[in-house]
Amino acid sequence: MKFGILILEGPYQHQAGDSAYNFAEAAVAKGHAISGLFFYCDGVQNATTYMTPPQDDRHISKRWAEFIAKHGVDAVVCIAASKKRGITDANLIKGARIAGLGQLTELGIESDRLIAFGD
Amino acid sequence: MAGEDLNEEERSEEDKKKFLFLMRKAPYGSIYPQGGLEVILIMAAYDQTISVLFADDGVFCLKKGQETAGIHVKDFSSAFKVLESYGVEHLYVDKTSLEERGMKPEDLLTGVEVVSSDEMSGFLSGQDVILPF
Amino acid sequence: MGTIDMAGKKLEVDEDGYLTNLDDWSREVAGEMAKGEGVEMTEAHWEVVDFLRQYYDEYKIAPMIRILTKEIGKKLGKEKGNTKYLYELYPGGPAKQACKIAGLPKPTGCV
Amino acid sequence: MLFTVNKSPLTSDNLKTCLRFAKKGNSVLLYEDGVYGAIPGTKVESVVKEALKSIEVFALKEDLKARGFGEVIDGVKLVDYAGFVGLVEEHNVCPWL
Numbered sequence: 001m002k003f004g005i006l007i008l009e010g011p012y013q014h015q016a017g018d019s020a021y022n023f024a025e026a027a028v029a030k031g032h033a034i035s036g037l038f039f040y041c042d043g044v045q046n047a048t049t050y051m052t053p054p055q056d057d058r059h060i061s062k063r064w065a066e067f068i069a070k071h072g073v074d075a076v077v078c079i080a081a082s083k084k085r086g087i088t089d090a091n092l093i094k095g096a097r098i099a100g101l102g103q104l105t106e107l108g109i110e111s112d113r114l115i116a117f118g119d
Numbered sequence: 120m121a122g123e124d125l126n127e128e129e130r131s132e133e134d135k136k137k138f139l140f141l142m143r144k145a146p147y148g149s150i151y152p153q154g155g156l157e158v159i160l161i162m163a164a165y166d167q168t169i170s171v172l173f174a175d176d177g178v179f180c181l182k183k184g185q186e187t188a189g190i191h192v193k194d195f196s197s198a199f200k201v202l203e204s205y206g207v208e209h210l211y212v213d214k215t216s217l218e219e220r221g222m223k224p225e226d227l228l229t230g231v232e233v234v235s236s237d238e239m240s241g242f243l244s245g246q247d248v249i250l251p252f
Numbered sequence: 253m254g255t256i257d258m259a260g261k262k263l264e265v266d267e268d269g270y271l272t273n274l275d276d277w278s279r280e281v282a283g284e285m286a287k288g289e290g291v292e293m294t295e296a297h298w299e300v301v302d303f304l305r306q307y308y309d310e311y312k313i314a315p316m317i318r319i320l321t322k323e324i325g326k327k328l329g330k331e332k333g334n335t336k337y338l339y340e341l342y343p344g345g346p347a348k349q350a351c352k353i354a355g356l357p358k359p360t361g362c363v
Numbered sequence: 364m365l366f367t368v369n370k371s372p373l374t375s376d377n378l379k380t381c382l383r384f385a386k387k388g389n390s391v392l393l394y395e396d397g398v399y400g401a402i403p404g405t406k407v408e409s410v411v412k413e414a415l416k417s418i419e420v421f422a423l424k425e426d427l428k429a430r431g432f433g434e435v436i437d438g439v440k441l442v443d444y445a446g447f448v449g450l451v452e453e454h455n456v457c458p459w460l
Contacts, residue, residue: 001452006250008154008460015395019369022425026444032452041154080157080360100360101161108248109136109167113451116251116458118151119369141457143380164316175380197312204319215383240386243457244364251458 002035003027004111006104008118010042011060012053017046020117021063028071035111037068037075038104039096041118044081047096061093068095076103136247137168142177144252146196147187152180153195155252160198163205170246171202172239173231174213177252178220181212181227200229211239256284268348270358277355285353289344293353297341299328304354314356320346365454369395372407379410381459387417392442392450394423401427401435411436423447 005024009016024034039047051061068075075096077087082098092098108114140159144151162169173181180199187194202210210231217223217233224233243249254269255262258281264272269288271277282301286293293301303324307315315323317335325333335346342349347359366385372378378393378400385391391414393400400407401422414420415438424441427433435441442450 003451008151015369019395022444023447026448027451030445030448032448040158041150081154083360101158102165104158105138105162105165105167108138108250109165111248113456114248114250115367115451115456116460118251118458118460141459143460160313160316164318174384175376194312197310201311201313201315201319204322205316216380236380236383237386240384240389243384244386244389244455246455246457249455249457251460 001112002033002110004035004038004107004114006038006040006107006114006116006118007043007046008041008116010045011051013042014119016117016119017043017060018058021060021067023115023117024067024073034071034073036103036107037064037073038107039075039077039081040101040104041078041081042085043118044077044085044087047075047077047093048087048091049093050091065093065095068093076107078104135167137170137245138162139243139246139249140169140171141249141251142171142173142180143175145176145179146185147190147192151252152177155250156195156198158250158252159202159207160205163207169207170209170211170242171207172211172213172243174216174236176216176220178212178216178222178227181229181231182222183226183228185228196228202229211242213239256281256288258284266358268352268358270352271355274355274357282353282355289349289353291342291344291349291353296332297353299332300324300338300341300346300350301354303327304351304356308354308356314347314351314359317346364389364457365450366391366457366459368393368397368400368459370460371396372400372410373405377459378407382410382414382418384457385414385418390419390421390450390454392421392423392447393439394426394447398422398426398430398432401439402432403434403436408436411439415439421446421450 005020007017007020011017053059076099077096079098079100140155142152142155146152185194185196211234212231214233214235254265263276283293321333338346366381368378368381370377400411420439421442422435422439424443
C-alpha cells in the first residue's frame with residue numbers, strides 16, 4: 001500500500017512527530033511504500049537543520065533526513081507555513097523540498113491512505 | 120489566489136476522491152482551524168469532492184461576530200463564508216456539539232446542515248481522506 | 253526591499269513590489285504601482301481592483317482565479333468573466349499583478 | 364473506519380465524542396496520551412467497557428509501556444506499531460486529534 005503521512009506538530013513539544021516517524025518506519029518495515037511526507041503548520045519545524053539537541057536525545061530533523069534518503073521518500077514542507085517560521089532552502093534538511101499545499105492534495109489523491117499526526 | 124497556473128483539465132473520475140475536513144478545534148487558541156481552512160481553499164482548485172464537518176469546539180470557528188483586533192491576530196472566520204462558492208459540497212455541523220455549547224444555527228456565520236452523529240457515522244466511512252484540523 | 257515615492261513620502265514594498273503595510277494603499281498608490289508594472293489604469297482596470305478590494309474586505313482572502321472570473325462575470329457582465337479578459341488587463345496575472353496593485357497581501361504560492 | 368485518539372480521556376472529551384461517531388464494527392486506536400483510556404480502574408473504564416460491546420478498541424503497546432502501564436481493560440487489544448500499520452491497511456483512518 002501507499003501511505004501518505006501528514007505531520008502537523010513541531011518537534012520536541014508534542015509526541016506527534018515521533019509517532020509519525022515510528023509509524024512511517026513500521027510501514028516501511030512491513031513492505032509498504034511511503035508516497036510522501038507532508039509537513040504543515042508547526043510541523044515544518046521538523047525539517048529545519050537549525051536544531052542541536054543533546055547527544056542523548058533523538059535528533060528529529062536528522063532522523064527524518066536519514067529516513068528520506070534511505071527510502072527515497074518525497075518530503076514536502078509547506079511554503080506558507082515555512083515562510084511564517086523562517087524556514088528556507090538555507091536551513092532545510094536534505095531531501096526535503098518547500099512547496100505548496102497543492103502537493104498535499106496530490107498526496108491525498110495518490111496515496112491509498114493519508115494519515116495525519118498532530119495534537 | 121490559488122489555481123492560477125493550474126490547467127483546468129478534468130481529472131478522470133478514478134482520480135477524484137472524497138476529502139473530509141474534520142474541524143474539531145476552537146479558533147485562535149491554536150493554528151489548526153486556520154490551517155485547515157487554508158488547505159480547503161487550495162484544494163478547491165483541484166477537482167475533488169470536499170466536505171467539512173464541524174464538531175466539538177470546531178463549531179466555535181463559525182460563531183458570528185468574531186473581532187480579533189484586540190488580540191492582534193488576523194480574523195480568518197470571514198473566509199468560511201466563501202466555502203460554498205468554492206464548491207465545497209457539504210458544510211456539516213454536529214448537532215450535539217452545537218447544543219452542548221449553547222449555540223443555535225442562527226449564531227453561525229454561514230449556512231450549514233445540522234446533522235446528528237448517527238447520520239455522520241456512515242458518511243465518515245465513505246470518505247477517502249479525512250484531514251483533522 | 254524597495255520603496256514607492258508618493259509625494260515625498262516613501263512607502264515600503266517587498267522584493268516583489270507588494271506593499272509592506274497594507275494601510276498605505278490608496279488609489280494614487282495603486283496608480284503609481286501600476287505605472288511601475290507598465291500597466292495603464294483604465295476604467296476596466298479599476299473595476300477589477302475595486303472588486304478585489306471589496307472581496308478582500310468581506311472575506312479577508314483573495315479569491316482563487318476560478319471564483320474571481322465567476323464573480324466578475326456575475327457582477328460586471330458575462331463578457332468580462334474569463335481569464336483571457338483579466339490577463340489582457342493585467343498581463344502579469346490576476347493574482348500576482350492585479351492583487352499587488354489592489355493592495356492585497358502577496359499570495360503565498362501555495363499551489 | 365479506524366479512529367485514532369491521542370488525548371487522555373481523563374482530561375478531554377475527545378474519546379467520548381469519538382465514540383459518539385463510531386458505529387458498530389468501527390475500531391478505535393488509543394495512542395500517545397490516549398492510552399490512559401485503556402487502563403483499568405479509571406473514571407472512564409465504564410465508558411470504554413460500554414464501547415467494547417459494539418466496537419473494537421486497541422491500545423498502542425509502546426505508548427502504554429512508555430507510560431509505565433501494561434495491563435488493559437478486558438477486551439481492549441494491544442497492538443505494536445506493526446499492528447498499528449496493520450489496522451491502517453484494513454481501515455480508512457479518521458484521526459481524532
